[in-house]
Amino acid sequence: MSIPGQEPVASRPRRYSTRTILIAAALGAAIGIILVPVNLALVGFATAFPPIASASFGLWGMATLLPLAVLRRGGSGVIGAAAAGVVLIVSPGALLMVVVMAMWGAVMEMPFFVTRYRWFGWIMFTAAGVISGLISCAISIYTYNLPSMDGGLVALICTVQIASFVAGSLLSLVVARALARAGIAGGLRGDDSR
Numbered sequence: 226m227s228i229p230g231q232e233p234v235a236s237r238p239r240r241y242s243t244r245t246i247l248i249a250a251a252l253g254a255a256i257g258i259i260l261v262p263v264n265l266a267l268v269g270f271a272t273a274f275p276p277i278a279s280a281s282f283g284l285w286g287m288a289t290l291l292p293l294a295v296l297r298r299g300g301s302g303v304i305g306a307a308a309a310g311v312v313l314i315v316s317p318g319a320l321l322m323v324v325v326m327a328m329w330g331a332v333m334e335m336p337f338f339v340t341r342y343r344w345f346g347w348i349m350f351t352a353a354g355v356i357s358g359l360i361s362c363a364i365s366i367y368t369y370n371l372p373s374m375d376g377g378l379v380a381l382i383c384t385v386q387i388a389s390f391v392a393g394s395l396l397s398l399v400v401a402r403a404l405a406r407a408g409i410a411g412g413l414r415g416d417d418s419r
Contacts (some may be wrong), residue, residue: 250305250308269296276382279386280385282361283354283391288306289330290397291305297345310325333357336356347398350395354391355391358387358388361386365382
């Protein structure tokens with residue numbers, strides 16, 4: 226029996242093919258290429274007005290969730306995020322970006338891991354977005370020094386971060402479906418109209 230908004234996935238072979246790894250890396254690198262100018266543009270805004278920078282956080286999550294949505298394989302999001310991190314080496318974070326992106330990839334895959342990578346519908350992607358947004362907000366306590374800010378601004382920053390992660394998560398699912406319709410990368414399998 227299927228849960229509305231979820232699509233079960235049959236168990237897959239344990240080994241990764243070269244094709245799977247390269248698709249995950251290519252999708253992550255494509256998001257990384259988009260993130261380089263975004264990251265450079267937001268360097269000044271992050272400290273001046275954090276809600277503007279927070280609005281872009283969902284794009285960062287797409288490096289994980291787009292490969293996961295297309296391939297539906299555990300670990301593909303971490304591969305995609307690490308590939309985005311390699312592209313982001315040219316940004317102010319340099320080599321640290323690879324580590325940070327791989328760690329965020331692991332965090333964003335957690336909801337899928339908990340379900341043993343069986344559910345890939347909009348509910349799971351929304352859950353991944355909300356959980357990532359909450360974790361991001363908790364990290365922002367230190368990176369943006371939220372305790373020193375007005376309570377309304379803190380609420381705005383956290384709300385924008387969560388909304389951005391949810392939007393990026395759902396956009397990943399939309400893009401994966403568009404790729405599937407175009408016949409690119411195998412896309413989603415089965416009935417995913419829910």
